[in-house]
Amino acid sequence: xxxxxxxxxxKDSEAGILPTPEQRAKMGKFNQELMAAGVFLGxxxxxxxxxxxxxxxxxxxxxxxxxxxxxxxELVGGYWLWQVKSIExxxxxxxxxxxxxxxxxxxxxxxxxxxxxx
Amino acid sequence: MTTTDxxxxxxxxxRIESARIIAGLxxxxxxxxxxxxxxxxxLVAALEQWPASGIPDxxxxxxxxxxxxxxxxxxxxxxxLERKHGELSRELQAQQELAVANLENAIDDDIGDxxxxxxxxxxxxxxxxxxxxxxxxxxxxxxxTDEIARAFLVPEPTIAQRIVRAKRALSEAHVPxxxxxxxxxxxxxxxxxxxxxxxxxxxxxxxxxxDWLRPGLCEDALRLGRILAELAPNEPEVHGLVxxxxxxxxxxxxxxxxxxxxxxxxxxxxxxxxxxxIRRGLAALDRAEKLAAARGPYTLQxxxxxxxARARTPDETDWPRIVALYGELAQLTPSPVxxxxxxxxxxxxxxxxxxxxxIDALTAEPxxxxxxxxxxxxxxxxxxxxxxxxxxxxxxxxxxxxRNARERDFLLNxxxxxx
Numbered sequence: 302x303x304x305x306x307x308x309x310x311x312k313d314s315e316a317g318i319l320p321t322p323e324q325r326a327k328m329g330k331f332n333q334e335l336m337a338a339g340v341f342l343g344x345x346x347x348x349x350x351x352x353x354x355x356x357x358x359x360x361x362x363x364x365x366x367x368x369x370x371x372x373x374x375e376l377v378g379g380y381w382l383w384q385v386k387s388i389e390x391x392x393x394x395x396x397x398x399x400x401x402x403x404x405x406x407x408x409x410x411x412x413x414x415x416x417x418x419x
Numbered sequence: 420m421t422t423t424d425x426x427x428x429x430x431x432x433x434r435i436e437s438a439r440i441i442a443g444l445x446x447x448x449x450x451x452x453x454x455x456x457x458x459x460x461x462l463v464a465a466l467e468q469w470p471a472s473g474i475p476d477x478x479x480x481x482x483x484x485x486x487x488x489x490x491x492x493x494x495x496x497x498x499x500l501e502r503k504h505g506e507l508s509r510e511l512q513a514q515q516e517l518a519v520a521n522l523e524n525a526i527d528d529d530i531g532d533x534x535x536x537x538x539x540x541x542x543x544x545x546x547x548x549x550x551x552x553x554x555x556x557x558x559x560x561x562x563x564t565d566e567i568a569r570a571f572l573v574p575e576p577t578i579a580q581r582i583v584r585a586k587r588a589l590s591e592a593h594v595p596x597x598x599x600x601x602x603x604x605x606x607x608x609x610x611x612x613x614x615x616x617x618x619x620x621x622x623x624x625x626x627x628x629x630d631w632l633r634p635g636l637c638e639d640a641l642r643l644g645r646i647l648a649e650l651a652p653n654e655p656e657v658h659g660l661v662x663x664x665x666x667x668x669x670x671x672x673x674x675x676x677x678x679x680x681x682x683x684x685x686x687x688x689x690x691x692x693x694x695x696x697i698r699r700g701l702a703a704l705d706r707a708e709k710l711a712a713a714r715g716p717y718t719l720q721x722x723x724x725x726x727x728a729r730a731r732t733p734d735e736t737d738w739p740r741i742v743a744l745y746g747e748l749a750q751l752t753p754s755p756v757x758x759x760x761x762x763x764x765x766x767x768x769x770x771x772x773x774x775x776x777x778i779d780a781l782t783a784e785p786x787x788x789x790x791x792x793x794x795x796x797x798x799x800x801x802x803x804x805x806x807x808x809x810x811x812x813x814x815x816x817x818x819x820x821x822r823n824a825r826e827r828d829f830l831l832n833x834x835x836x837x838x
Contacts, residue, residue, distance in 0.1 A: 337531070338435065339645035343695060382695065384638060386561075389431035393478070413672060 303342065303384055304391045307407040310350070310378030315369065317349045327399035335383065340394060342382040350376050382411075425470045429478075433462055434561035436479040440486050441558055442533035445596050448490060451540050452586035455558060457493065461485035534559070535650045536596050542611040545592045550585035551614045553578050559646070560639050570636050571621065608651075612660050612717060615643050619664050623671075624823075637668050648703070655711035658703045659718030665700030666724040669693040680829050685733045697728045719748045738768035755784045756792075763796055771803040791820035795830060802837060811837035 320328070335341035347353075351369035370376060385391045391408045400406065437458060444454035461482050475481040541554040556562045556570075564582065568575040599607040622636025644661040651657050673691035674682050704725055707718040714722065723744045730736040745761035758781055766774020778797050787793045798813030814834035818827050 337646065337649045339642035339649075342699070384642060386434055386638075387427065387431055389427045390434055393428065393431045393435055 302387070303382060303411045303413075304388065305409050305411060306381040306383060306391065306395060307377055307409065308379045308381075309405060309407075310347070310376040311404070314347075314378045315349050315351075315376070317351075324399070331398055334397070335381075335394065338394075340383050340385060342384050344379070344381040346379040347377060422470045425474065426466065428474055429462070429465055429469060432465075432474075432478040432482065436482055437462075437561045438534060438537065438559045439479075439530050440483050442537040443483070443530060444486055444490050445537060445540070446533045448494075449596055450590060451537070451558070451596065452590055453493070454490075455586070457489045458482075458486050460489050531650055532598065534646070535598050538611055538647060538650070539598055539607055540589065540594060540596055542607070542614045543589060543592075543594050544607070544610055545588055545594060546585050547581075548614075548617070550581050550588065551610070552617055553581040554585045555614050555643070556618065556639060557582055559643060562639065570633060570639075608654060608656070611647065612656060615640050615647070616660060616664070616717070618643070619667075623667060634671060637664075637671065640664060641668055653710060655707045656715040656717050658707035658710065659715055659721050662700045662703035662707060662721035663717055663724055665696045665703060666721060666728050669696035669700065669728065680825050684727060685736075689731065692728070700728065701725055714747065716748060716752050719744055719751065723748075736767070738764055742768050755781055755787045756790070759787070759790075759793060759796060766800055766803075771800040775800045775804065789820055791817045791826070791830075793817075794820070798833065802833075807837040 332341060332344070349369065353368040353370070355366040355368070355370065357364040357366060383391055383394065385394070388408060388410060395406060395408060398406070440458045440461070441451070441454050444457055445451045448454050448457075464485050465478075465482060469475075469478075538555070538559055541558050542551045546554065553567055556567050557564065562570075564579050565575050568578040571578070598604075618636055619640035622633045622638075622640060641661075641664050644657070644664055648657050648661050669692050670684070670687060671693070673687040673689070674684075676682050700721065704718065704721045707721065708714065711718060723741055726737050726741050726744070741764040742761065745757060745764050749757045749761055758777065762774045762777035762781070764774075765777055775797070778793070778800065781787060781793065782797070794813040795817035798810045798817060801807075801810035801813060811834050814830050814837065818830035818834065821827050821830065
């Protein structure tokens, strides 16, 4: 199964403060472990919401809203896509991730296209 | 956390850690079968203790330590036993003490090399093809005997037997726990790639049973391939195989219809192709082609697959290039099946009559006598040439040859459509 691992943004990421070389090295090592295990499919780190835009749909009308967006706890700061056998496996992998500074990260299985009635 | 939750978590930890634990123990014990047995004992201990004590903070280290203790016990016991028999020379004793010390200290060293040794051992040519597949999924895929049995639709004792027999064969043949070097390496690597692709294909085009696709096996094979690509990053054919599997897997949800029937490549809804897997496949193909002076068979097949992946519509397919790639493949690994595929590509590039000419040359081929794809392809070309009665006979013949129920229905429908 494929899961998306969703990392929420924080004050630093919203302020555009990049991780320290030390933090980056730890994350690099973790990613390397994921790749060596054939789990890693893809990942991205998102730029602060100040560089993003939102589109609001209402009937035929589309309104473009410029970032930044205020509710930073609910904002996404980055994500991974993993290939795992079960959600429990994803949990065990995520426990090993270097987020000792504190974070709340969500794991969500994706639908297969074949899950939708054709 | 309920006991069931804990068991599911233990399964997950096992899947992540088992190959590393078995590989580390096998290096010290020089016996893959024993290493697997001791790792299993550690797993049993976890299943007994964790539901009460909770899952340890570092479950992998816990399992490794438990397995290591058992290995050291085993080494000490065999040493005592031998001492009792008065057969233990000073040298042997020193050797075993060294082994115990090594086990204590060095087991967490370069685990990558150990995993590579484990893959080469599990796919050793002294084993039957079935034995290699079962052992690889068990030792490296972290699958249980029961999971393997369900995947291959055979009774569990059959798989258990295969694994026991394979482990015995390895120990009887004194297969060393090592990565082969020199000339041997290429042949042994080919065996590893073959095992992985066999697993993939069993999932991708189930040879028996009611389902056309068993995605679990495809995922297991892909994962083994990706692991191997990290362990042996300079082997072009490893990346070639990964590329081939990624691109083929990208079509999984497009190649089965609503009632489970197969949908041919050119009729698939390409918006259902998984673009993430295609991107990964094309990147792996690129790596393979950069590493290789000349493309190997998996890289060539991946390159052919990539021609389809790059085409947004069937009309955009670069058929002349596919014909050329099949020509290259036929030179490298001449086989009637490759010829058959080349004939299909020729028909697409230069018309059904040109393809039929090549196929008619294959009908006398003894190895294709009961291969259902030959009459199936021939039927298709005859159909396109408007020779309906002949086409109908070929589809009916193909239907009588396939062992897959979905494919049989599909072929019978095509025969029906010729009337």
